[in-house]
Amino acid sequence: MDQSRELIPNLFRTEYRKIVSVLVKSFGFERIEIAEDIASDTFLTAAETWGLKGLPANPTAWLYQVAKNKAKNYWQRSSHFEKKIAPELSALPNAAQPEIDLSLQNINDSQLQMMFAICNPVIPQEAQIGLSLRILCGFGIDEIADAFLSNKEAINKRLFRAKEKLREEDIKMEMPHATEIAQRLDAVLSTLYLLFSEGYYSASANTTLRKDLCWEAIHLTRFLLENKITDQPETNALLSLMYFHASRFDARLTAQGEIILYDDQDPNLWNAEWIQKGEYYLNESARGNKLSKYHLEAAIAYWHTQAGESTEKWENILQLYNQLLQIEYSPMAALNRTYALAKARSTGEAIVEAEKLKLSDNHFYFSLLGELYKKVDRQKSIDNFNRALKLSKTPPEKRLLQTKIDQVSKES
Secondary structure, eight states, X not given: OHHHHHHHHHHHHHHHHHXXXXXXXXXXXXXHHHHHHHHHHHHHHHXXXXXXXXXXXXXXXXXXXXXXXXXXXXXXXXXXXXXXXXXXXXTSTTOXXXXXXXXXXXXXXXXXXXXXXXTOTTSOHHHHHHHHHHHTSOOOHHHHHHHTTOOHHHHHHHHHHHHHHHHHTTOOSSOOOGGGHHHHHHHHHHHHXXXXXXXXXXXTTTSSOOHHHHHHHHHHHHHXXXXXXXXXXXXXXXXXXXXXXXXXXXXXXXXXXXXXXXGGOOGGXXXXXXXXXXXXXXXXXXXXXXXXXXXXXXHHHHHHTSOSOOHHHHHHHHHHHHXXXXXXXXXXXXXXXXXXXXXXXXXXXXXXXHHHHOOTTOHHHHHHHHHHHXXXXXXXXXXXXXXXXXXXXSHHHHHHHHHHHHHHHHHO
16 A cells, blocks of 8 residues: 555656546547546546555556546446537537547647647636646646645636636647747746746745656656757757756755755765756757747756856856846846855845845745855844744755854854
8 A cells, every 4th residue: 555655646747647638639628627537536546446456567557548448438428428418429420439549659649739738828828837737747736826826716716717718719639830839838838947946946845855846847848859849949948957956956955854055065966967968958959049048047057067166157157147137037036146146246245236126025035145144244144044934934944044043143
C-alpha cells in the first residue's frame, strides 16, 4: 500500500493530462467534464485496487487500459449517454463510438493540441493558464488559487466560465494556424513558467522546493521542442532558464530541508551536466532576432551558475535586469535588481532603490532589506527581518529568518 500511495500522485502528475487530452480529442470539449471524471475515477480505482492487490507489472499501461474501459462503458451504457447524448448522436449520419487511441503518437499529438486549445484567445489569459494548470499539470484548485493569490471559489468560477466559452466557440482539438502560433505559444510558455516557479518556490505545499513540479515543467517544455512549430527561440530560452535553476537544486537546501541562500551555496554541488544543458538551449535560443523575457532571465540564471563574486559578473546581471524591466516590468524583477545593484555598485545605492519599491506585503522585500542593512544599521536589519518573518509562509523560511535575526542580534 505504501508503494501505491507514493506512486499514484506521481503518475497523476504525468498521466492525468494524457488521459484527459485523448478523451477530449475523442469526445469533444462539450464533454470535457466527463473526460476529467473518467480520468479522476481511473486514479481512484488504482488507489483502491493497488492498495489491496499490490502494484501491477506496468502501472501506466494499467491506467490506460482502465481509462479506456471506463470511457467505453460510459459511451455504451451510462444513463447520461442514453438520456442526453444518444438522441443527439442518432441524428448524425455516421454516429459511432469514438476511438479511444492511447498510442504514444496520439497521446503526444493530443497533449500538444490540448495545450493550444485551452490557450485559445477566446478566453482570458489568466483563465488559459488556470485551465492549463488544472488539465495539463494536474494542479489542485488550492494550488492554482495560491499561484494566482486568489481563493478556491474564484478559481472554480474562472475555470467553469473558460470551459463554457470553449464549448460555445466550438473549439477543436487541432493545431492553430501558423499565423496564430506566436500569440498562442506565449500563453503556453507562461503556463510552463508558472508551473516551474510553483515547484521552485512552493508555498502551497508548505515546502520550499517541489522538484516533481519543476521536472514536469521541464518535460512539457522539452515536449514543445519536439515539434517544429513550437520549437521557437523563446521556447529554448525558457528551457535554458529551467535547467540553469535546476542545476542548483542540491545546493539550495540542507539535508534537513533548510534553505541555503545563494551566497552560502557550495558551487561543487551545482550540477555541471544541467548547466551544460542550459548553455546548449541558451545558444539554441539565439536563432532569429526576437529578445523575450525568457532570454534575459536565462542569461541572468546563467551568470548565477558562474562561481565567484567578480564585479563583472554582477554588473552583467544588473544590466540584464535593466533590460528585463524595460521589456516586462515586475516588482520581483525590480527587487532582484536591487540585490545585483548592491553587489555591482554599493549597498547604500541598493537600499535607496529597494525602499522606493514599497512592497509592504512581500516578505522577500523585507528579507532583502534586512540583508542590506546588516552592515549599515543593525537595528533596521533586525526590524526588517522581523517583518519578513511575520509575512513568511513556510517553516524553512521562518527558521532561516529567525537564524538571521539571532545572528544580527549577537553582533549588535
